[in-house]
Amino acid sequence: MRIGRFYQKTLFGVFAMIGLIVALTSALYVKTVDRQLTGDFLNNSRAIARSIADSNVDLIVRKNYSALQSIIDQFVEISGISYVFVVDENGVIIAHTFVPGVPDEILADYKNAKNVYDRTLAGLGNFSEVTAGILAGEAGYVHVGMDKDYIALQVQTAIGKEVYLLSIILIASVLASYGLIYLVSRPLDHLRNYAWHSLSSEQHVSPPDSSQVKRLLERTDEVGELGRIIRWASGRES
Amino acid sequence: MVEEAQTWFRSRLMLTLALLLVAALLGDPASAKDKTAGNASQSEIRLGMSADFSASARALSIELYRGAMAYLLPLNNAGGVNGRRVVVKPYDDQYEPDLAIRNTLKLMDEDDVFALFSYVGTPTMNRALPLLQRHQDKHFLLLFPFTGADTNRIPPYDQLSFNLRASYDQEMKGLVDHFVAVKRTRIAVFYQADAYGRAGWGGLRRALDEHGLEIAGEATYRRGSPFDQSYDRQVAIMQRLQPDAVVCVGTYPACAGFVRDMRDRDVDCPVATISFVGGGAMLKLLIAAEQESNKDYTSRLVSSQVVPSYNDDSVPAVREYREAMDRYRDAIMPPDSLLYPHGKTAEREYAPLQYGFISLEGYLNAKLFTAILQRMGANPRRADLAATVLAMGDFDLGMGQPLSFGGETARRQASDKVYYTVIRDGRFVPLGDGEWEAWAKP
Numbered sequence: 075m076r077i078g079r080f081y082q083k084t085l086f087g088v089f090a091m092i093g094l095i096v097a098l099t100s101a102l103y104v105k106t107v108d109r110q111l112t113g114d115f116l117n118n119s120r121a122i123a124r125s126i127a128d129s130n131v132d133l134i135v136r137k138n139y140s141a142l143q144s145i146i147d148q149f150v151e152i153s154g155i156s157y158v159f160v161v162d163e164n165g166v167i168i169a170h171t172f173v174p175g176v177p178d179e180i181l182a183d184y185k186n187a188k189n190v191y192d193r194t195l196a197g198l199g200n201f202s203e204v205t206a207g208i209l210a211g212e213a214g215y216v217h218v219g220m221d222k223d224y225i226a227l228q229v230q231t232a233i234g235k236e237v238y239l240l241s242i243i244l245i246a247s248v249l250a251s252y253g254l255i256y257l258v259s260r261p262l263d264h265l266r267n268y269a270w271h272s273l274s275s276e277q278h279v280s281p282p283d284s285s286q287v288k289r290l291l292e293r294t295d296e297v298g299e300l301g302r303i304i305r306w307a308s309g310r311e312s
Numbered sequence: 313m314v315e316e317a318q319t320w321f322r323s324r325l326m327l328t329l330a331l332l333l334v335a336a337l338l339g340d341p342a343s344a345k346d347k348t349a350g351n352a353s354q355s356e357i358r359l360g361m362s363a364d365f366s367a368s369a370r371a372l373s374i375e376l377y378r379g380a381m382a383y384l385l386p387l388n389n390a391g392g393v394n395g396r397r398v399v400v401k402p403y404d405d406q407y408e409p410d411l412a413i414r415n416t417l418k419l420m421d422e423d424d425v426f427a428l429f430s431y432v433g434t435p436t437m438n439r440a441l442p443l444l445q446r447h448q449d450k451h452f453l454l455l456f457p458f459t460g461a462d463t464n465r466i467p468p469y470d471q472l473s474f475n476l477r478a479s480y481d482q483e484m485k486g487l488v489d490h491f492v493a494v495k496r497t498r499i500a501v502f503y504q505a506d507a508y509g510r511a512g513w514g515g516l517r518r519a520l521d522e523h524g525l526e527i528a529g530e531a532t533y534r535r536g537s538p539f540d541q542s543y544d545r546q547v548a549i550m551q552r553l554q555p556d557a558v559v560c561v562g563t564y565p566a567c568a569g570f571v572r573d574m575r576d577r578d579v580d581c582p583v584a585t586i587s588f589v590g591g592g593a594m595l596k597l598l599i600a601a602e603q604e605s606n607k608d609y610t611s612r613l614v615s616s617q618v619v620p621s622y623n624d625d626s627v628p629a630v631r632e633y634r635e636a637m638d639r640y641r642d643a644i645m646p647p648d649s650l651l652y653p654h655g656k657t658a659e660r661e662y663a664p665l666q667y668g669f670i671s672l673e674g675y676l677n678a679k680l681f682t683a684i685l686q687r688m689g690a691n692p693r694r695a696d697l698a699a700t701v702l703a704m705g706d707f708d709l710g711m712g713q714p715l716s717f718g719g720e721t722a723r724r725q726a727s728d729k730v731y732y733t734v735i736r737d738g739r740f741v742p743l744g745d746g747e748w749e750a751w752a753k754p
Contacts, residue, residue: 140511140514141463143509143511144438170505173533176530
């Protein structure tokens with residue numbers, strides 16, 4: 075299935091255009107999804123920290139550590155939440171979910187009262203840690219750690235699916251464009267062949283099939299019109 | 313054909329309506345009220361027990377159940393209480409809170425038990441208590457859970473439960489007071505990373521606080537960790553801390569594994585365990601490990617207990633208990649379907665202990681419940697249970713110590729006594745107050 079030279083540039087242009095659209099869409103999507111999903115995860119962990127801080131004030135104030143631990147244990151069952159710890163008003167960690175102990179990196183700076191910590195914990199990975207104050211920080215803080223690798227994996231999975239879909243669209247578009255341009259270029263090829271045969275004395279191409287010439291001359295579009303002009307110019311009747 | 317079908321349908325409809333009418337007429341509205349009040353059936357009193365019968369803490373639950381059955385079996389053989397047998401309905405929760413919730417719902421809604429009895433574990437109990445609160449109109453109570461956690465001892469759940477045993481706070485206070493008295497002030501804790509471990513951690517913190525001290529450091533492990541696992545990471549923390557003593561708040565497989573690895577790495581400070589650890593099952597594992605390695609894993613261990621030593625024949629309840637355990641040894645095991653949900657294998661087969669602190673506690677729990685039931689008269693109602701217990705005042709279970717419920721402070725915990733034991737010649741022996749000097753820091 076050969077396409078005329080005239081249309082090869084057009085075809086290349088179409089391919090380039092589709093490729094550019096796919097690339098730009100992918101880039102935009104990657105950026106949007108990355109920002110959106112990362113934001114969602116952080117918002118979720120903030121909501122969890124807020125919820126623990128707001129709904130368990132009584133347990134914290136009464137020092138019911140066991141019941142508090144029961145509650146935070148349920149939150150680490152949520153995908154992406156890697157750890158939770160609660161700090162009292164004296165800066166003592168009164169409940170946590172670490173095994174075999176609270177990492178040294180956290181012990182070094184958890185009292186800094188930041189809203190978000192970016193942490194790399196040896197042997198555990200990378201984490202975004204958000205905090206929420208208990209009674210506006212008067213009774214302590216709740217810290218919730220999200221696994222950044224888990225977030226990255228979710229982002230990559232979402233992007234991967236999108237890129238996969240766009241790749242399929244790209245391939246389908248290329249095939250469809252190629253097919254359409256072939257359909258458009260084929261009558262022109264016949265017309266070129268007819269012109270060579272009718273007007274040139276070189277006669278270097280095989281003569282067109284008579285039924286093919288008949289179909290060409292019966293066309294009502296510009297190709298048929300050109301065919302009829304060539305027939306008139308050559309002064310020959312088929 | 314159509315007419316025949318219509319006639320058939322009409323006759324069935326009439327029959328159904330008639331049956332419904334009969335059911336409605338026979339149904340006694342009072343029975344619904346009785347169910348809420350929790351009237352006992354004419355033939356038996358059902359107690360509902362949710363515990364780990366098949367997973368990591370199964371020895372605790374099995375021994376607690378065996379102890380209770382050692383008391384109830386002869387009681388039922390002799391006619392029960394006021395002609396009613398006392399039956400324990402056990403369910404396996406594998407020490408998992410979600411299963412404990414499901415079991416509790418089943419016990420309350422389907423089995424309509426008289427009370428919940430001898431639940432095992434803090435994380436499971438912590439999740440069951442809110443259910444009791446939701447069903448307060450049905451007057452369900454949790455009697456004598458096998459935990460010393462605060463959750464059922466302080467608001468908002470303290471009104472839903474009664475305890476026989478002392479609390480973890482009391483166990484911790486006793487251990488800390490004794491350690492501090494012999495100049496062991498740097499006390500670290502090895503604990504299960506869950507509500508139970510945290511309850512023990514809290515008790516230790518409060519006990520140290522009374523002496524103006526803080527926890528020297530901590531190491532945790534995951535619930536369900538087996539004995540065979542390496543506890544080197546936790547031991548490394550202890551090596552770094554160099555504590556004067558370590559208190560373990562775990563279950564017997566993990567605590568035994570931790571002690572083994574500590575001694576293997578020459579960390580030789582005293583190790584204390586609290587009652588829930590399950591001293592008997594831990595001792596069995598450590599003795600087996602000693603025989604394999606020719607090392608000493610059982611000295612410098614002290615256990616706090618909430619019942620007297622099962623070897624102390626001078627205590628009347630202990631004598632009764634030992635007799636019953638000897639007599640009913642094989643008849644008091646939980647059903648195999650509970651112990652081996654995936655089929656019984658030689659590897660998984662549970663070898664019961666002849667005696668132990670936990671089965672003694674189960675025995676005393678059953679004895680105490682029977683004493684309460686006897687006070688409730690011929691028609692015990694769940695709605696009257698709390699008032700009956702609170703009206704008991706001082707009583708004696710033959711434990712060699714005074715027990716009491718109710719009184720001016722509306723006590724819901726009968727015993728405050730904590731006992732200490734050490735291992736000598738492969739068995740637990742009491743550690744008297746005067747003997748703590750031997751544990752003094754060099």
